[in-house]
Amino acid sequence: MHDYVNWFRHSTPYINTHRDCTFVVLLPGEALEHANFNNIIHDIMLLNSLGVRLVLVHGSRPQIEERLNARGVASRYHNDLRVTDLDTLGCVMDAVGSLRIAIEARLCTAPSGQRSRLRVVSGNFVTAKPIGVLDGVDFHHTGEVRRIDRKAISQHLDQQSIVLLSSIGYSPTGEVFNLACEDVATSAAAALDADKLILLGPQTGIFDSEGRLQRELKPSRAGTLLQQLGNSLPGSLLRAACKACEAGVRRSHIVSFADDGAVLTELFTRDGGGTMVSQEAFEQIRPAGIDDVAGLLELLRPLEEAGILVRRSRELLETEITQFTLIERDGMIIGCAALYPLEDSSAGELACVAIDPDYRHGQRGDQLLQHIEQQARELGLNTLFVLTTRTAHWFRERGFEPSSVERLPAKRASLYNFQRNSKVFEKAL
Incomplete structure (x- = not known):
């Protein structure tokens, strides 16, 4: 009894700290099959009763495999990604639907003495896009997260x-895509500006090659461990934790789904019980200088090679460097955008918007856009133009309207590259 009272007293600061916080919890398919899952459900109910805002993301990999085997459908993978053809998609939908219903039923079972049941909400909160064709392999209905409906979830x-998300996403055209549950969890945590991402795995946490539990990690120091873990479930969870922290989530926690009370131990005790992955050094938005040219070239090169951005030489960047605004993180340039006031007009052109692929889930593009718009207003500009070939939807979703070459100021219109055939958009400031 004394130990219980002592623990309860020491947990009080954490109870107060976590109240009204948003936690995203990843429950992989392996966790749902484990004998300890009932205890995990009770712990989730307890967190809800303590005022924690919970988003649950569930996986389904072993359940999908079980259905594929039962139907005699062979699993196909490429680069460790499942190829989801129509036959496989049927198994995915069957597995995910069954698991979602089972989880909702568990969460709606009121504990003894509790009169009101929890409200569990699921729906089409995840917009997805197809992975497409990689290395000549068509992934069909395998997709990746395009957008999380933050407003509806909030x-x-x-x-x-409690909001329940599955490893399924939907396109605006009504297609269904099979997603990695880790992608859904990290994207949701970043979009919701979650206080924590909690990842349940088969082990207490992350162990090094000598079997030592790593209680705290920074993403920059996880490289060796990621190589050792490969594509195992612990490896996937560690990658997700690092990605979430790099996207703006302050702390991610990897704990065991097999140990009773692991989530509570991690959250309500000083030393925790698993592995905590926390953010790196701080980042800032700042004007670019001549010393940033090399870093800009490195950031822009992959997008230029893919034809998304127009190629810029070092000489041109050196000449135009004062037009650029950067996002710098721990000395590394991870994002940029440029503003070019257009002659003989009160308009400007937004150009060269780029975010490092490893940092695209932290709304940094939105932060850059807001910064550029404010900069344009301070210069007395009232219209912002953008020319793009591959990212029209991103600008449309942020208030840019379709425009035309004829709407551009005369001097800028004379420089339009008809061979590139960029689409023109504009936004009133």
């Missing part, structure tokens, strides 16, 4: 509901 969390 509204349900405000009503004390």
Whole structure:
């Protein structure tokens, strides 16, 4: 009894700290099959009763494999990604639907003495896009997260509901895509500006090659461990934790789904019980200088090679460097955008918007856009133009309207590259 009272007293600061915080919890398919899952459900209910805003993301890999085997459908992978053809998609939908219903049923079972049930909400909160064809392999209905409906999820969390997300996403055209549950979890945590991402795995946490539990990690120091873990479930969880922290989530926690009370131990004790991955050094948005040219070239080169951005030589960048705004993280340039006031007009052109692929889930593009718009207003500009070939949807979703070459100021219109055939958009400031 004394130990219990002592623990309860020492947990009080954590109870107060976590109240009204948003936690995203990843439950891989392996966790759902484990005998300890009932205890995990009880711990989730307890967190909800303590005022924690919860988003649950569940996986389904072993359940999908089970259905594929039962139907005699062979699993196909490329680069460790499942190829989801129509036959496989049927198994994915069957597995995910069954698991979602089972989890909702568990969460709706009121503990003894509790009169009201939890509200669990699921729906089409995840917009997805196809991976497409890689190395000549068509991934069909395997996709990746395009957008998380932050507003809708937040509204349900405000009503004390638990939001349940599956490893399924939908396109605006009504297609269904099979997603990696880690992608859904990290994207949701970043979009919701979550306080924590909690990842349940088969082990207590992350262990090094000598079997020592790593209680705290920084993403920059996880490289060797990621190589050792490969594509195992612990490796996938560590990659997700690092990605989430790099996207702006302050702390990610990897704990065991097999140990009773592992989540509570990690959250409500000083030393925790698993592995915590925390953010790196701080980042800032700042004007570019001549010393940044080399870093800019490195950031822009892959996008130029893919034809997304127009090629810029070192000489041109040196000449135009004062037009650029950068996101710098721990001395590394991870994002940029340029503003070019257009002669003989009150308009400007937004150009060269780029974010390092490893940092694209932290709304940094939005931060850059807001910064550039404010800069344009301070210069007295009232219209912002952008020319793009591959990212029209991103600008449309941020208030840019379709325009035309004829709408561009005369001097800029005379420089339009008809061979590139960029689409023109504009936004009133």
